[in-house]
Each structure stands twice: as structure tokens, then as C-alpha cells.
Amino acid sequence: MKHRDDTRPLATGRHPSGTAAVAYDRDxxxxxxxxxxxxxxxxxxxxxxxxxxxxxxxxxxxxxxxxxxxxxxxxSPARVSAGRGWLASRHLGRTRRVRTDLLIAVRPLDGVSRRLVLRDALGNRVEIDPEVLVRNPDLWYRLDEGARRAETVGILLTGTTALHTLARRVDRETALGVFRASGME
Structure with a gap:
């Protein structure tokens, strides 16, 4: 049975594939x-x-x-992966994917567990835990790269504040990790 949020074929061009081009949740x-x-x-x-x-x-x-x-x-957690121009979340055998370079909305959901809802211009939707992005800077880099492209083009109209807040948090956590690793806490 097809669901509205299931993975769809890419509408424009193929992105490079391979292990070097894809980032995964390390945890x-x-x-x-x-x-x-x-x-x-x-x-x-x-x-x-x-x-x-x-x-x-x-x-x-x-x-x-x-x-x-x-x-x-x-x-059981969702497996999050990202490549150039896309981010995917796989949970219970179902993969949802958004084109990060075609993002139109990013919405944080607060509640028992915080979630980040990403929607693209093709109608796809992915919910992920923002902690996954904080713990995995390479995933964040892939999402941020595409979101900046969407923001520059002018299609990302909702959620830029949430992304910038998350960017500051990722930068802060990354800097703290570098200081801890170098013994400069």
C-alpha cells in the first residue's frame, strides 16, 4: 500500500551515490x-x-x-541518512525521504520527544530527532547544505529560524567536543 509520505523517485536528476557521498547516524x-x-x-x-x-x-x-x-x-530508533540534496529516515521498514534543496518548511515539534518536521516542494515529509543532527555533524552538514540552497532560491519560507537555532547548537556542541578532545575544557 502506498502512503503519501513514502519515498518517491527523484524528480530532477540523480545525485552522486557511494559511501563517500552518504552520511549515516553513527549512534x-x-x-x-x-x-x-x-x-x-x-x-x-x-x-x-x-x-x-x-x-x-x-x-x-x-x-x-x-x-x-x-x-x-x-x-527502536529511526535510521537517518543524508546525501547531497536529500535526507532520509527509515523506521519499521518504511523509508521517508525529502529533497533538502527543495525544502519549503521546517517545523520543530515540542512534546515528550522533540522532533523536526521537514517538508519539500514535492510533497514529501520527514520527522527526525534534532539530537541526531547534533550528535552527527556530517548529517547536519548535508541538511544545512541543501537548506541553504533552498533558502537562497527562495522556496524555504517557513522554519529558517528553527534551522538557524539548530545550527548554533550544532556549532556549539562541535566546538565543545573539540575543546574536550584537546583537553582545553
Missing amino acids: WAGEVRGAVRYATALLGLLLCLDGAAGSLTWWRGVLWLVTALLLLLVL
Whole structure:
């Protein structure tokens, strides 16, 4: 079934591909391992408690397994990648991609977890965690490169303030990382 936000073929030209041209979230694998650990710990705890109470049956074991799998799905992070002119987010087998050089809106969403919603002129939409961009300057560079192009052309009309705020935060965190690495805290 096609969804409105699913990946669509690129409308204009192809971008260079290859590992050098694509940036990935470096912390993604660690976050997935953490989600698996939490789900496994929950399953073990539930099985032990139910077994100690003497009420563990096969259907209750299946119920605890389903509960642990649901926790795994909730905790598993989206895999964010970016290349020249695009940014993609893959979660639960579904990839959403926006053309960063055709961005028309960037909107921050506050709530339990902060999100950044990116929309392009082709109608595509991606939601990402801004912390991913802060932790991965190479992803931020790819997004910023395309967003600056869209802003220069004049199609990015909404959200430039949010992007500039995020840019200052990424610059500050990068500078602090350099100072920590050089021992100049």
C-alpha cells in the first residue's frame, strides 16, 4: 500500500551515490542494541516474576513476549541518512525521504520527544530527532547544505529560524567536543 509520505523517485536528476557521498547516524546501532537489551530485560523480568508466582503458562509467556516486542518497536530508533540534496529516515521498514534543496518548511515539534518536521516542494515529509543532527555533524552538514540552497532560491519560507537555532547548537556542541578532545575544557 502506498502512503503519501513514502519515498518517491527523484524528480530532477540523480545525485552522486557511494559511501563517500552518504552520511549515516553513527549512534544508530548502539541505540538499537540498547532497545534490544531493554526489551530482553523486561521479558526476563516478567517471565521470572510470573514463574516465581507459579502462574506462568504458555499463553502468558506469549503475552510477555508480545509485550517485550512492542517495547522493542517503541524504543527502536529511526535510521537517518543524508546525501547531497536529500535526507532520509527509515523506521519499521518504511523509508521517508525529502529533497533538502527543495525544502519549503521546517517545523520543530515540542512534546515528550522533540522532533523536526521537514517538508519539500514535492510533497514529501520527514520527522527526525534534532539530537541526531547534533550528535552527527556530517548529517547536519548535508541538511544545512541543501537548506541553504533552498533558502537562497527562495522556496524555504517557513522554519529558517528553527534551522538557524539548530545550527548554533550544532556549532556549539562541535566546538565543545573539540575543546574536550584537546583537553582545553
